[in-house]
Amino acid sequence: MNSASPNPALPLDPCTNSLACYIRYAIFDQRITSSLFEREQSENAPNSEQIPGGREAKVRVSCFQENLSKGLSIVGRAVSSRSTLPVLGNILLEAKDDQLRLAATNLEIGVNCWIGARIEDEGAITVPARLLTEFVNSLPPEKIEMELSVRTQTLHLRCGKFDVNVKGIDAQEFPVIPTVDNGDGPEETAEALEGRTIALETAGLTKMIDQVVFAAATDESRPTLTGVEVTFAKERLSLAATDGYRLSVRSIEVDEAFTDALSVVVPARHLSELGRIIGDAEDEKPVQVTVTQARNQILFRVWGKGGETRGTFHQVDLVSQLIADRFPDYRAIIPKSHSTRTVVGTDAFLQAVRVAQLFARDNANIVRLKIEPNGDGGVGNLHLTANSAEMGNSKNELDAMVEGDDLEIDFDVRYLIAVLSQIDEEQVVLETTQSNRPGTIRPLGLGDEEFLHVVMPMHPPR
Numbered sequence: 001m002n003s004a005s006p007n008p009a010l011p012l013d014p015c016t017n018s019l020a021c022y023i024r025y026a027i028f029d030q031r032i033t034s035s036l037f038e039r040e041q042s043e044n045a046p047n048s049e050q051i052p053g054g055r056e057a058k059v060r061v062s063c064f065q066e067n068l069s070k071g072l073s074i075v076g077r078a079v080s081s082r083s084t085l086p087v088l089g090n091i092l093l094e095a096k097d098d099q100l101r102l103a104a105t106n107l108e109i110g111v112n113c114w115i116g117a118r119i120e121d122e123g124a125i126t127v128p129a130r131l132l133t134e135f136v137n138s139l140p141p142e143k144i145e146m147e148l149s150v151r152t153q154t155l156h157l158r159c160g161k162f163d164v165n166v167k168g169i170d171a172q173e174f175p176v177i178p179t180v181d182n183g184d185g186p187e188e189t190a191e192a193l194e195g196r197t198i199a200l201e202t203a204g205l206t207k208m209i210d211q212v213v214f215a216a217a218t219d220e221s222r223p224t225l226t227g228v229e230v231t232f233a234k235e236r237l238s239l240a241a242t243d244g245y246r247l248s249v250r251s252i253e254v255d256e257a258f259t260d261a262l263s264v265v266v267p268a269r270h271l272s273e274l275g276r277i278i279g280d281a282e283d284e285k286p287v288q289v290t291v292t293q294a295r296n297q298i299l300f301r302v303w304g305k306g307g308e309t310r311g312t313f314h315q316v317d318l319v320s321q322l323i324a325d326r327f328p329d330y331r332a333i334i335p336k337s338h339s340t341r342t343v344v345g346t347d348a349f350l351q352a353v354r355v356a357q358l359f360a361r362d363n364a365n366i367v368r369l370k371i372e373p374n375g376d377g378g379v380g381n382l383h384l385t386a387n388s389a390e391m392g393n394s395k396n397e398l399d400a401m402v403e404g405d406d407l408e409i410d411f412d413v414r415y416l417i418a419v420l421s422q423i424d425e426e427q428v429v430l431e432t433t434q435s436n437r438p439g440t441i442r443p444l445g446l447g448d449e450e451f452l453h454v455v456m457p458m459h460p461p462r
Contacts, residue, residue: 059123059148061095065139065159066311067115070280071102072133074113074316077273079129080106087173090126091133093146093155094171095119099314103177104129109270110177112317116306123148124171127155135164141310179317180290180299198232198256199286202278202302208239209275211250211422211451216268217243228268229327230298233261236449240330241268246415247330247454264291265323266298277302277316296322334454335440338431340404342371343444344382346428350420352396353413356386359394360413363387366458367413371432373402382430386413409435410458416441419453 072091080088083106092103100117103110125148136144139159147156148168155166180197217225222244231238235258238251278287285303292298298320304313356367363386370383380402387393409432420428425443432439441453 060120061146063117064310070311071113071115075102075104075111078104078109078111087169091129092126092174094124096122108321110319114314125168126174127166127168198289202283206275206278208250212239212241212248213268213272214418215246215248216241224325227265227323231263232258245456249452265327270320340407340432342430343401352384353416356384356394357413359388360386365412366410368410371407415455
């Protein structure tokens with residue numbers, strides 16, 4: 001395959017003679033890309049096919065199998081599986097500054113991951129993501145030696161008794177993935193966006209994401225609802241997601257105070273990827289967040305454990321396109337009052353709805369909750385019933401603390417399982433008003449401003 005010719009350095013007008021140039025400007029904000037783009041042309045210019053003495057130019061790198069496998073698993077989910085551009089099905093490998101950078105993008109999300117490696121010569125190539133990942137994962141936990149042939153664009157990998165050659169595509173055809181320079185990262189980059197970078201404590205951030213993203217819509221016909229509203233206001237970070245049938249809101253205090261609120265809508269699946277990466281991050285270093293001045297991208301920097309530990313990474317930069325549409329005003333649908341308040345054990349409630357699901361799935365996933373106060377110090381019962389015309393029925397009774405009126409209300413059993421699975425506290429509070437009005441669920445001890453889930457009731461089929 002012929003490699004694309006280098007683009008002119010720092011063009012002021014969009015390129016018209018290079019597909020690679022078009023991709024760069026189509027995927028990422030021009031204000032970020034332009035300085036990176038100029039640097040890329042000088043740093044990543046094609047290597048000479050021959051070096052003095054007539055020998056072929058080659059790049060040699062070695063790293064541990066566990067580290068390469070970890071890096072590939074991080075960037076692999078950003079690989080495009082349906083693009084008409086072959087290079088988007090590849091992973092970029094760049095050897096530079098005693099680190100190996102792995103990168104992938106599908107033009108909506110881009111991920112850079114740096115892992116420890118021994119670099120003898122600097123260079124880059126892109127190779128098929130699936131082939132490389134499956135091969136590396138099949139290797140023993142030993143050192144992998146890699147050698148890139150510049151002339152043939154072939155990556156030679158050797159580990160133990162395994163020896164393969166993988167055909168690649170010139171790295172210059174790979175889109176530039178923006179990053180943010182704060183003085184301690186491996187990349188120089190454009191200005192700090194929005195005037196500053198926001199630092200978030202790593203501990204608990206993964207759980208916060210998990211407690212929200214499941215409520216986002218998966219129907220692409222409503223793009224705004226496939227995202228999560230991320231809001232920085234005063235001294236709080238809030239995440240909110242809704243698919244029109246349920247709403248999940250999570251909020252925490254942050255160290256920085258924001259005089260002007262900042263809200264953006266991030267694709268839920270991209271936040272899920274961030275949460276997965278944070279699970280392997282260094283807890284003592286905060287996650288750094290930057291929003292572009294145009295508010296069309298958000299960048300997250302995550303620090304890994306690195307060091308001598310195998311199966312770790314040094315740093316990950318994840319950049320995501322933002323959803324341009326305005327997020328709906330979800331606060332208007334949060335109930336302001338309730339007529340019945342039920343407190344029940346989280347594990348017992350979750351177990352009961354999972355049993356009910358076995359029968360509810362044949363009846364529109366409907367589970368009926370019958371709430372009964374006994375009038376004796378708030379002690380009452382919560383009954384769960386699910387029916388299937390062909391399979392039978394399920395009836396479960398739970399002890400609960402009930403205040404207020406009797407009530408029967410139907411919910412989608414899947415929605416109850418989803419939210420209860422994300423609550424670690426021992427007890428949950430269910431607040432309801434009428435059988436045709438939404439109910440709210442939250443962990444006991446947390447206020448509405450910290451974690452709140454709203455779920456719409458179901459109506460049995462006639």
